[in-house]
Amino acid sequence: MDSTLLQFIRHLRDHELRVSTAETLDAMQVVACLGYGDRLLLRDGLASALAKSEDEQRRFRQCFAQFFDFSDDTQDDTASAADPVGGESQGDEGLAAGDGEGEGQGGAGGGGQGSEGLRADVMRAADAAQLASLQYPTQRGIYRRRLLDALNDGERRDSIARLAEGSPEERARSRWLTAQREQQLVMIAELLDRQLLLSNQSSSRSLQESLMRNSPLSALDHYYRGRLPPLIRKLAKKLAAKHRPRLRSAKRGQPDIRRTLHRSVAYDGVPFKRYWRHRRREKSDIYLLCDLSGSVGRWSQVLLLFVQALAEVLPRSRCFVFCGESIEVSDILREHPADDAVALIQQRHGLGSSDYGRALRSFRASVEGTLSRRSTVMILGDGRGNGGDSGIDALRYLYQHSRLLLWLNPEPVSRWYTGDSEIRRYQSACHHVAECGSLRQLEYLLDELLTRLP
Template identity: 45%
Template sequence: MEQTLLGFINTLRQHDVRISTSETLDALQTADVIGYSNQQLLRDALAASLTKTRDEKALFHQCFDLYFLAKGERHSEQQQTKTESPHPSKFELPDAVAGDAAVQNALSAPMVQAALEGNNDAVAMAIEEAAEGISLDNVRFNTQKGIFRRRLAEAAGTGQFDRAIDALKAIDSEELAGPIEWLEQQRYVLDMAARDAVEHQLLLNANAAGRAIQQQMLRNTRLSALEHYHLKQLPTLIRALAKKLATRHRQRRRVDRRGKLDMSKTLRRNLAYGGVPFHTYWKQKRKDQPKLVVLCDVSGSVSTYARFLLLFLYSLTDVMPRIRSFVFTSETYEVTDLFERHPPEQAVELVNQKWGRGSSDYGNSFKQFVSEYSAQIDRNTTLIILGDGRANSADPGLDQLRELYQRSKYLLWFNPEPRASWNTGDSEIKRYQSACHFVAECNSMAKLERLLDRLLTVLH
């Protein structure tokens, strides 16, 4: 049963329930104390050990019912089907062939013997053992049902019934029609149990697998190609990606804060202990807090990209330095206070409603930004500009961009257009590249995630 519980915990993880190793050990110990006979008590005890939030508890109960309760109902249905079956319910072998060595050898197989002895639990036990052997928990898609059903049935012992049936058929006697039919019935029961087990496992895994495939699709598809329905799903995905990045860089920052071991100071201070380093001392290099400034084009062509860049950045507040946010079309506006007063998703919507759409004027926007805010850009500032670099045949503001390049520590340009479209038509991105430290294509969640991962590595 311990393996069964570990399989259930793996199913919970596939459904995005966070379970640590220590919580797994707690659950195993809890199940050992509670036992498996009272499923309601087991469910409540495991829920207390493995869940931390209301959403996780709801997922837990859903998975528990599918994993344990439905399994018990399925076995009850199998027993009822066997009881109500019109096929022969008793195996009677004629005396003339009872001593046949080939027949006796075939009938001595474990599954056949269990059926002959009326062991009602043998099928369930064989299916569970075989499921572990063929890694049934890997079934994810409806197209896999056939191959997993065949593998499971063979591993559980349908081949044993086949050999017994073939041994009786080889004798070619009408008296054996009843025993052969009885054995075929038992084989059918085992095959149906394998089918139900595969469908049951698929029901457990399909939602998690489908969600993972959809998230992978959302991450790699250009935002401009997604339908409105899919765009509404992105905030949830952004929070998950931001949490992953935050966890990674929070651990890295904790190590960096400790500094490097100061060997000379450690040895001097431990001379009284014969050089045994009871006390360690670390070199800590003081770093100025980095500053991050984001300047986003919110004109009609790139407003969707700006929306999700801002949402992603403000979901990383645990590890990201304080952000100052600006948006522009033909003029530049600071929107930092909106994100301080409202949740990120609401603030993004307000920005889009008030300043989104319109036609971009890079030259005028850069001039205004330099005039009003350039004094606050210094060698500790990273400036991110999001835009397609299409100046609409007007002044591109290249001189102002060069001034920002000289003032800042890093000037990064994220362009949502594919590289094949750069420098075509009224695009000025080639000229802008000369005044940037780094220019990258950024038109999907996967690319945005990689860019922000690299940015956090540089900032910390």
């Protein structure tokens, strides 16, 4: 199996290009047909098998250039590509005269190869040394030694030292082998640098994503907040794939006599295939109410991005935002791209301080006619109404007329009952109150919600 190709596919996956097992087998057939000689032809061939959209084509070309950018500028001079003592055969004779060890050393040192042959030797040594496991600069010396051992560098140095003390032809052969060894050392240094860059790119990306998922949003600076939307879309895509409805044939229930008899006509009336009646479960209605005030505005933006990205599995959802009176923003989320929609909502409705009493009463008036036992209501806010009306009566109405009322609080639990927080009163009128200060917590809560929805 081609280890270089497998490393390249791992590099593609590290850069968020999905490559299946079947596509990997197709790529192996492409490499078997085209080889590694023509890089442009190889790039186009692998792109036809692995890249499935224009965006993936662009990222594939970037990854290909990063991975296969190895020492194309290092070229042998004519004098170094040929044996300086009159050709490869004369060099082999000179080595044969050197205590009978020149033949083995010629194989180790390249035996008259040009730069392509030396590069091939280095790449084979990299496979033998498992260079793909190199991750930290402190491992550089270890893997350099492994590469040199795979190239039989110790025997080559001994032969160079012995030939340097022999006849003029042997000394010329020694200088030629020394030049080849130095050229391979340069190739090894470039290969180690490239592998460190590739490993650090994938590991640093994974580390940043883990940091953004586990840290409270309030602790992330502006640099990381700007990188949140792509990560949110990635997490939402994973949730959507997990909870996408799957069509299955019913295998139990009441027999569907009409359908069974109708299909048995093709078998002379023999009911080879049996069909069953099953009830179609009604989809849940999702109502989302988000606080856009300064204290929790960024969490509401994240939740709105999640809900918009989950439109495939949450088709019957309505989104509301508030600082004072609640306002429906479902049309804005449907008509604009995710980032533009959230920025537009924040610009139009995100100014002011929270008034939970006014917001809950206006929200009740908006959904009162459509709320049913199939409805799920999610409210995101810290429950701090600045000493105003709490609107607990409207919240109790939502609790009594919905299937599930879930309150998401971005504050740590230790701060829920401090200051002007009304979350203790709101807990008595909710089915569940949960902390959602980080992306991981929010992802977990949405996963649990989608699991329980019909």
